[in-house]
Amino acid sequence: MSAATSPSERRVSARIGAISESATLAVDAKAKALKAAGRPVIGFGAGEPDFPTPGYIVEAAVEACRNPKYHRYTPAGGLPELKAAIAEKTLRDSGYEVDTSQILVTNGGKQAIYEAFAAILDPGDEVIVPAPYWTTYPESIRLAGGVPVEVVADETTGYRVSVEQLEAARTERTKVVLFVSPSNPTGAVYSEADAKAIGEWAVEHGLWVLTDEIYEHLVYGDAKFTSLPALVPALRDKCVVVNGVAKTYAMTGWRVGWLIGPKDVVKAGTNLQSHATSNVSNVAQVAALAAVSGNLDAVAEMRTAFDRRRQTIVRMLNEIDGVLCPEPEGAFYAYPSVKELLGKEIRGKRPATSVDLAALILDEAEVAVVPGEAFGTPGYLRLSYALGDDDLVEGVSRLQKLLGEAKA
Structure with missing residues (x-):
């Protein structure tokens, strides 16, 4: 064992050093940092309701x-x-x-x-x-x-x-x-x-x-x-x-x-x-x-809003050539396949992976999404629709515009 790998020299244990940062929280943090810096970023990264806790x-x-x-x-x-x-x-x-x-x-x-x-x-x-x-x-x-x-x-x-x-x-x-x-x-x-x-x-x-x-x-x-x-x-x-x-x-x-x-x-x-x-x-x-x-009145109201947003985001994503988004039946996430877009030219770049594509989307459209690699399946993106209706439509509209430019 070399000195560089000896227990006395290792600053972080191998067990903890092997842990990956939460990708969803990382995307959300980056989106919030960019917004704080004045950029109009719309974040689809974090999985949390946009409603306040009931009074x-x-x-x-x-x-x-x-x-x-x-x-x-x-x-x-x-x-x-x-x-x-x-x-x-x-x-x-x-x-x-x-x-x-x-x-x-x-x-x-x-x-x-x-x-x-x-x-x-x-x-x-x-x-x-x-x-x-x-x-x-x-x-x-x-x-x-x-x-x-x-x-x-x-x-x-x-x-x-x-x-x-x-x-x-x-x-x-x-x-x-x-x-x-x-x-x-x-x-x-x-x-x-x-x-x-x-x-x-x-x-x-x-x-x-x-x-x-x-x-x-x-x-x-x-x-x-x-x-x-x-x-x-x-x-x-x-x-x-x-x-x-x-x-x-x-x-x-x-x-x-x-x-x-x-x-x-x-x-x-x-x-x-x-x-x-x-x-x-x-x-x-x-x-x-x-x-x-207590009762479930608050969640019933949230579910109605999420259902409306679910239908909107699935419809708008499926209008993009190269994107295939099954309709989710629960939670508040859409998980579209973007495999057909990988390798195509988008604003001078050819994203080879969904990580590359997510980075391109953040840079060019100022929209934060989480790449499928974080969830064990490259070639997909996760978008949380637990955000306001107006932001949802604006964010996916930006995706439509950017990804609509993809060419072989």
Whole structure:
């Protein structure tokens, strides 16, 4: 071992040094920096609602600030009253009955995902990850010592993987399969029949399932959300559900999520959290309590706006030669294929990859999008339509003008 690579000389550990920056947050940060510098950038990068957190939730947080009870440490696993409310909400929304001992309140969904994988995986265990995937999933798996195994779906199947694809990826090292519906980044929603088939396949082979339900209330048209452990009860002893208040209640910055799973896994995750962060901010937890205990009127209003924007962005993107955008059924993302544009000349440049194309779009059209490489599938772009209607139309109009200039 050379001196340059010796442990005493390595400034950042190999494990942490291998982590990639969140591509979506990086794009959003760059767009905001350019706007702050005076450029009229329109950002389609960040996945967060453009609505304020509902007032009654904010007021609950204000009252919590005044209550000395919340000025102190509270149980690392979450406020008992919040855990009880999450159990009630889960039964109401998913038809899945759980005990509070099966719930761990976390600092957002990302911490829930990491702690779930950390509790389940041993070094070398494989996790089947359908792609396109949200950028955090494979990084959390690797941090926990696991190995992500990608199974790719494309626009021809609406970005949904089949049981046959999953089975082809299964090995003796497979321990977990990731299931996300509605999906980030594609907006794909699995039918009840397809979801049930995947759940039963996991049970048949003794696999764990981690299912992310953060977009449960954002489905459109005839699509329906189905909770896997409610649909396949035999799966419950090997299933971890991840959820949170971020998307449903426009609370991305409040950082409250949770995981639901078998008691031993939840206890292990709670032990980890007790050393990593201790309890989630009490003020944020009280706000989350108000959110999950209340009605769903606010999300109904957001869903109506998102549905309108969804139809607009898909129509406008598909008007661009060389762009193919399936209609997303959930979440608030469009995921068009731009493979036909790669290699073509656009304002004197020939982008070879979707990374190149995204950079060109930002420079020439002042529109920020996230390239498909961030989600494991080069040749695509992700555009969040969780932004105002006027900005959406202006931003996609700029794309139409720029990409309409492409020539062989």
